[in-house]
Amino acid sequence: MRVRVALIGNPNVGKTLIFNDLTGGKAHIGNWPGKTVEKKEGKLLHRGVEIHITDLPGTYSLTAKSIDELIARNFIVEEKPDVVVDVVDASNLERNLYLVLQLLELEANVVIALNKYDVAEDLGYQIDVNELSKFLGVPVVPTVATTKQGIEELKDTIIEAARTKDKSKKFSINYGKQIEEYISKMMDILQKDNELSSKYPVRWLAIKILEEDDEVLKLIDERPIKDAVRTLLSEAKNALGEDVGVILAERRYSLISEALPKILKGAKPLTLSDLLDKALLDKYLGIPIFLALWWALFSFTFNVSAPFSDLIDWFFSKLGEIAETYISDQQLASLVADGIFRGLGGVLAFLPPIFFLFFGLALLEDSGYLARAAFLMDKVMYKLGLHGKSFIPMLLGFGCNVPAVMATRTIDSEEDRILTILVAPLISCSARLPIYILVGSAVLGEYAAVGVFSMYVLGLVLAVLVALSFRRLLPYFKGKPSPLILELPMYAKPTLRTTLIHMWERGSLFLKKAGTIIFLGIVAVWFLSNYPWESVHQGDRVVLENSYLGVLGKYLEPLVRPLGFNWMHAVALMLGFVAKEIVVGTFATLFGLTAEGETSEKLIDALRSSGVFTPLTGLAFMAFSLIYMPCLATLAAIRRETGSWKWTIFAVIYGLALAYSVALVIVTVGRLLGYA
Structure with a gap:
């Protein structure tokens, strides 16, 4: 016997925990056909019966006004699962029963998982489970997902409901x-x-x-x-x-x-959650507390992950050195060492910060705080043309744009989510900082720190202006952001197992999808920057100007000349498409230096003395590096999260156009003011 089950419920009712308890945490993650909302499926074998479970998006109703509601309803209507398990929060029964009534009107074969039963009892509630089952006409199973209480009974009830489904028994509300x-x-x-x-x-x-x-x-x-x-x-x-x-x-x-x-x-008493909210949602204390917590998460993510990233980078660099030592053919050695090992190391070095970030996010989400963070920032973000939940991805962007794009999946509205994805790369990530420091130190002198800071401010201002412009100019985003409708869950103690599962589910998507694309991109760049081999590799010298990439840079030079750039700038920016850090390495290669250790000062001196940059063109280059197309990793994430090449290409085109325009304005205004 095979039973198909749909798992549904309001947000924050513990549906994910129930799913993990039923399936043992083993799930297939993908997207719904034609949609960019996460689809989670799992299966289990119980008493000889194979149970296939599809976890539907969390939703408050089945009115089909949001993408989540539409997906949930269409699955039940079109796929007709044998059983629909509605996870109901026992501590918030009135709000949760509305969805149950809609499911019954849809003539679904419903089983109620009355979750958080322990929370309801702690609050002083007494629930007559038999009376609830009688009222709805469906089985009701009390559960405590955090301790797996009631899960075995729920499995038995699912099988029984599938076997004894009575199609003649229909629930009906008298509407007058x-x-x-x-x-x-x-x-x-x-x-x-x-x-x-x-x-x-x-x-x-x-x-x-x-x-x-x-x-x-x-x-x-x-x-x-x-x-x-x-x-x-x-x-x-x-x-x-x-x-x-x-x-x-x-x-x-x-x-x-x-x-x-x-x-x-029973009546609900004043709880610890109520007391915490008095402080955490206070109009004066709420935002400072949020920023302090976020700074702690930010510091934890990048400080703790840094040694792991360095270790990965060191390991693959050593493999590259071994390949160069033992492979006699110079071209094959370069491919294996630089194109494969070091390229793969560059991809995998992204993993520690992403996994640690999602670990921290899972802790905040499972504790109930993440919903409050969105609530706190909703008014500010709404005025800026963005959704309340857009604030979290924007803040993540200061660390890395890849997790920032991936974090947009918490935004319910498709239009608001895509708009946030499009503006998130304008936030200055840590990978751009080496560019600012190099160029600023070389040509801005005592104003280098001001120049670096101005790039962070410029990114924020542009993100807001672009969001407002897209709202007014693009029909897809016309109108105001959708209102933030959420039910603040009670604070809860996250479980390590669930947190690790969340971390793996989200982080592994980068490893499987974006990682592959980045790796292939790096190998492609290796080829373009190393061939024709004899022209590029002249003895101990690497003449990047003679490579296919250098030739392309020469072709592009007329386009960037109005900005005060030459072919070197064009090549550096092209390579920066793979990863922004490569821009610094490209200039080092062009000047016959490395960008690490003591030679960084030599590179700054080389740029300063060569005349490649003036203070004006340096500032324009920094702005261009901030704005132009996202790195390959971010583009892969955009493609993954939007499920559309259209939006991915649009992100590239609008970013290039905006970068060119801003850099041109900086150069033009600067020259009019008499600066070189």
């Missing part, structure tokens, strides 16, 4: 005489369409039409009965005199309120 008349008339029309009535629950369709559900109306408009449906809908709206959807929602909540006194006893 007038609305019920229109529901009945609408059902009569829908019954005439055999294809629709055989595929969808007819009463549910009728209710959704009266609610003016966009997705259902689109479906109806493709059917022969559309005119009759539209006529009756118009008649119902005129007769009822107000939004039918509001009336239906109010009736569902009214039904819950009427039943709750029989099910739930």
